[in-house]
Amino acid sequence: MTLDDITARTLPAKDVFSLSIRALKDHLLEELEKQGTGLKTEIPGERLLIALEPEVASVYCQHLPIEKLQGAGTGFTMSRKGSKFMIVDLGVGTADITVHEKLDGTRLKELCKASGDACGGTSVDNAFYQIFVNIFGVLVMNLLKKKYTSSYMDLFREFETVKRNIKTNTSGKVNFTIPYVVLDQICKEQLNKDFPAILKSSTLADKLSLLGDKIRFDAEFMKSLYKPTIDSIIAHVKDVMRKKEASDVKTFLLVAGFSESPMIQEAVRKAFSAQRVIVPEDSGLSVLKGAVLFGQRPDFISSRIARYTYGVKISEKFDKQKHDEQKRYQIGNTSRCRDIFKSFMKADTSVLAGQKVLQFYNTTTPFQNKMALQVYVTTTENPKYVDDNGCSMLGELDVVVPNPSIEEH
Ligand SMILES: Nc1ncnc2c1ncn2[C@@H]1O[C@H](COP(=O)(O)OP(=O)(O)OP(=O)(O)O)[C@@H](O)[C@H]1O
Ligand SMILES: [Mg+2]
Incomplete structure (x- = not known):
C-alpha cells in the first residue's frame, strides 16, 4: 500500500506509519527524560495493540463524570445496564458510527456499525478548495500546490483556524490571510492579470473583498461550505437509525476532531431533537484518551459485529x-x-x-x-x-x- 503526498509523489504506507510511530515514541521518551523518570529506552516488541477509534471513544465516554459530558443533562448516567448509545466518530474522512449496549460493569457490546463517506472535516476543506479553483482555475491551483507547496499549506493552515472558529451565529465578514505575493505573481504569469483583477472578475466577487493581504469572506457564504457535509452526516445517521438494532437509541455521542465544530454540534442537535446529543469534554482527544484506557483493559469490549x-x-x-x-x-x-x-x-x-x-x-x-x-x-x-x-x-x-x-x- 502506498500513500500520496499533495504533489502526488508516493511512499510506502508502512514507512510513513513506522516513522509516525517512531516520532510518537521519541516524543514520549523525550518527555520522560525531561521529567527525570530514568526510564530505559528498551521497549519490548509485540506490544502494539490496534484500537478501533469509535470503540475507544466510547470507552472514554464511559469514564467521564457527567459534568464533562456536555449535553447529558441532569440525572443522566452512562452506566445503566442495557442502555444503548450511538457513537458518531467524525474525523478527517468518514463518519464512523457504532451502536453500543452497556453490559454489566464496564463492558460494552457492539450492536451495529456503519460508515458514511463525505462526512468528515476534509469535505469542508474540499468545498473551500473549490472556491479557489472557481476563482483561479485548476491550473493555477496545481501550480501553487506543486511549485509553492509551503504557500499552499499556509492557505490550508489558515483555513483550519477559520474552520474551527465558525459558529452558527457568526455574522458579517470572516478575515482570511492569503499568500498574496505568490498568488499575485502566478496570476500575472499564468492569467495575465493581477490578483485583485482576477478576484473582481470572478463569479464569487460579491461574496468576498480584499483588505491588504487578507480576503474578507461573507460569513454566510463561509457557513454554506458546511451545508453538504452536515446534510450527509444527518442522512447517514438517519440511515443507521432505520436499522432495527439502532431504532430505539436515545443517546448520541459525538466524538473525534470534527465533532468539536460548533456548526456540526448545533446541526446534529437540531436534526435529532428527540435524542440526547452528548459531546464529551475534549471530544477531539476522545479517541486518543480512550485508546490509553483500552491499552490498560483490552477486555472492555465483550463482543463485536x-x-x-x-x-x-x-x-x-x-x-x-x-x-x-x-x-x-x-x-x-x-x-x-x-x-x-x-x-x-x-x-x-x-x-x-x-x-x-x-x-x-x-x-x-x-x-x-x-x-x-x-x-x-x-x-x-x-x-x-x-x-x-x-x-x-x-x-x-x-x-x-x-x-x-x-x-x-
Ligand atoms: N475544533 C474543530 N472544529 C472543526 N473541525 C475540527 C476541529 N478540530 C479538529 N477538526 C477537524 O477534525 C478532523 C480531524 O479529526 P480526527 O483527529 O478525529 O481525525 P482522524 O481520526 O485522524 O481521521 P479519520 O478517523 O477520519 O481517519 C480534521 O478534518 C480537522 O480539521
Ligand atoms: Mg478518526
Whole structure:
C-alpha cells in the first residue's frame, strides 16, 4: 500500500506509519527524560495493540463524570445496564458510527456499525478548495500546490483556524490571510492579470473583498461550505437509525476532531431533537484518551459485529445440480468443483472477543501431506465461489497433514 503526498509523489504506507510511530515514541521518551523518570529506552516488541477509534471513544465516554459530558443533562448516567448509545466518530474522512449496549460493569457490546463517506472535516476543506479553483482555475491551483507547496499549506493552515472558529451565529465578514505575493505573481504569469483583477472578475466577487493581504469572506457564504457535509452526516445517521438494532437509541455521542465544530454540534442537535446529543469534554482527544484506557483493559469490549463473511476456498465432489460446468475438474476418476467459498463466519453476526472457530477440511488426493488454506472475505450475502464479485483473499495458511494416507483426510 502506498500513500500520496499533495504533489502526488508516493511512499510506502508502512514507512510513513513506522516513522509516525517512531516520532510518537521519541516524543514520549523525550518527555520522560525531561521529567527525570530514568526510564530505559528498551521497549519490548509485540506490544502494539490496534484500537478501533469509535470503540475507544466510547470507552472514554464511559469514564467521564457527567459534568464533562456536555449535553447529558441532569440525572443522566452512562452506566445503566442495557442502555444503548450511538457513537458518531467524525474525523478527517468518514463518519464512523457504532451502536453500543452497556453490559454489566464496564463492558460494552457492539450492536451495529456503519460508515458514511463525505462526512468528515476534509469535505469542508474540499468545498473551500473549490472556491479557489472557481476563482483561479485548476491550473493555477496545481501550480501553487506543486511549485509553492509551503504557500499552499499556509492557505490550508489558515483555513483550519477559520474552520474551527465558525459558529452558527457568526455574522458579517470572516478575515482570511492569503499568500498574496505568490498568488499575485502566478496570476500575472499564468492569467495575465493581477490578483485583485482576477478576484473582481470572478463569479464569487460579491461574496468576498480584499483588505491588504487578507480576503474578507461573507460569513454566510463561509457557513454554506458546511451545508453538504452536515446534510450527509444527518442522512447517514438517519440511515443507521432505520436499522432495527439502532431504532430505539436515545443517546448520541459525538466524538473525534470534527465533532468539536460548533456548526456540526448545533446541526446534529437540531436534526435529532428527540435524542440526547452528548459531546464529551475534549471530544477531539476522545479517541486518543480512550485508546490509553483500552491499552490498560483490552477486555472492555465483550463482543463485536463481524464486518465480513469469512470463508475458505475448498473443492467438492462435482454436483450438476449445484455447480457450474466451468468450475469442474478431474482428480483420477472423480469430477470435482473448484473455487468454492465455504464460509465459517457470516457478516453481521455477533462475535465474542477472543472467540475461536473450529473447522474441519479434507485433503483431496491420496497421501497429500500439506494443504494450503486460503481464507477469503466478502461483503456479499451468499458467496458461491471465491472469485465472485466482492470477494478477496485475506491470507493463506500452510497446514501440514501429520499422517497422510490413501484416504481423504
Ligand atoms: N475544533 C474543530 N472544529 C472543526 N473541525 C475540527 C476541529 N478540530 C479538529 N477538526 C477537524 O477534525 C478532523 C480531524 O479529526 P480526527 O483527529 O478525529 O481525525 P482522524 O481520526 O485522524 O481521521 P479519520 O478517523 O477520519 O481517519 C480534521 O478534518 C480537522 O480539521
Ligand atoms: Mg478518526
